[in-house]
Amino acid sequence: xxxxxxxxxxxxxxxxxxxxxxxxxxxxxxxxxxxxxxxxxxxxxxxxxxxxxxxxxxxxxxxxxxxxxxxxxxxxxxxxxxxxxxxxxxxxxxxxxxxxxxxxxxxxxxxxxxxxxxxxxxxxxxxxxxxxxxxxxxxxxxxxxxxxxxxxxxxxxxxxxxxxxxxxxxxxxxxxxxxxxxxxxxxxxxxxxxxxxxxxxxxxxxxxxxxxxxxxxxxxxxxxxxxx
Amino acid sequence: xxxxxxxxxxxxxxxxxxxxxxxxxxxxxxxxxxxxxxxxxxxxxxxxxxxxxxxxxxxxxxxxxxxxxxxxxxxxxxxxxxxxxxxxxxxxxxxxxxxxxxxxxxxxxxxxxxxxxxxx
Numbered sequence: 001x002x003x004x005x006x007x008x009x010x011x012x013x014x015x016x017x018x019x020x021x022x023x024x025x026x027x028x029x030x031x032x033x034x035x036x037x038x039x040x041x042x043x044x045x046x047x048x049x050x051x052x053x054x055x056x057x058x059x060x061x062x063x064x065x066x067x068x069x070x071x072x073x074x075x076x077x078x079x080x081x082x083x084x085x086x087x088x089x090x091x092x093x094x095x096x097x098x099x100x101x102x103x104x105x106x107x108x109x110x111x112x113x114x115x116x117x118x119x120x121x122x123x124x125x126x127x128x129x130x131x132x133x134x135x136x137x138x139x140x141x142x143x144x145x146x147x148x149x150x151x152x153x154x155x156x157x158x159x160x161x162x163x164x165x166x167x168x169x170x171x172x173x174x175x176x177x178x179x180x181x182x183x184x185x186x187x188x189x190x191x192x193x194x195x196x197x198x199x200x201x202x203x204x205x206x207x208x209x210x211x212x213x214x215x216x217x218x219x220x221x222x223x224x225x226x227x228x
Numbered sequence: 229x230x231x232x233x234x235x236x237x238x239x240x241x242x243x244x245x246x247x248x249x250x251x252x253x254x255x256x257x258x259x260x261x262x263x264x265x266x267x268x269x270x271x272x273x274x275x276x277x278x279x280x281x282x283x284x285x286x287x288x289x290x291x292x293x294x295x296x297x298x299x300x301x302x303x304x305x306x307x308x309x310x311x312x313x314x315x316x317x318x319x320x321x322x323x324x325x326x327x328x329x330x331x332x333x334x335x336x337x338x339x340x341x342x343x344x345x346x347x348x
Contacts, residue, residue: 054335055331055332055334055335056331056334056335057327057328057331058327058330058331058334059327061324061327061328065324065327065328068324068328069328069331072328072332073332076332171320171324
């Protein structure tokens with residue numbers, strides 16, 4: 001029987017980690033789809049050879065475009081919930097059941113898997129934590145919500161949000177911006193504790209220069225799109 | 229008509245001819261062809277109006293008339309840049325949708341092929 005939950009796994013040059021992530025996902029009885037975002041390494045070949053359900057974008061759209069492809073797929077196929085899960089192994093699939101049960105219990109529009117709601121084994125570097133703290137206060141200020149882990153990509157949304165994201169999703173660094181948009185439109189956002197691992201392969205897309213751009217861009221766009 | 233007026237009207241005329249040629253060869257779509265035709269004609273008109281621009285500049289408090297021309301040119305180029313950035317953003321959004329649609333179709337075709345292979 002088809003599940004009512006779709007797990008969206010955006011992947012860009014993740015040949016080292018993708019199979020391990022997929023194997024872990026297969027243990028659960030949920031539908032999933034890998035969005036191969038125009039990878040230039042062997043990700044596409046691996047997905048084909050191992051018969052992994054996937055959508056291959058002919059060119060690289062960036063994280064926003066890739067994740068939105070997943071939401072559009074979820075919308076077209078009538079899924080009630082969609083979960084984003086990173087292909088690099090940082091998100092722990094063992095938390096999927098917990099995320100779904102909390103979503104059904106609390107009934108928010110969006111539920112974030114947080115590393116900081118309670119004490120977890122997560123050890124992020126100082127600069128990353130400063131960035132997260134910055135976005136925490138930004139969200140409090142402009143959206144009036146308290147989110148301990150605003151940059152977490154491990155999140156589950158309901159049908160209403162799936163339909164929104166299928167129409168409108170930021171191109172890059174979407175995590176914080178969508179929270180501002182949803183909160184200001186009156187959507188409910190909640191958090192629940194999850195564990196996160198160190199990445200199993202590939203490199204983070206955010207370096208020092210990019211993180212400054214990330215913070216400036218998200219602040220600027222969130223302010224403008226919230227108040228105008 | 230003095231020399232500078234001749235140069236300006238000549239340049240505007242060249243722009244007009246270039247626009248007409250590109251439009252005829254379908255290298256410019258209607259919307260942009262019309263815009264550049266309007267610009268080139270405006271250039272010709274400006275060449276005739278150059279002497280009166282002196283009075284206009286004085287009325288605006290600009291002592292040196294060419295500064296007024298630079299100001300007008302700068303504002304026009306700025307407006308054009310914003311317009312083209314807007315178009316670029318629109319095209320990017322459309323391309324994104326197209327890429328996603330192509331990916332969906334590729335997936336559907338692959339699934340159909342698999343089903344067909346199993347049936348054979």
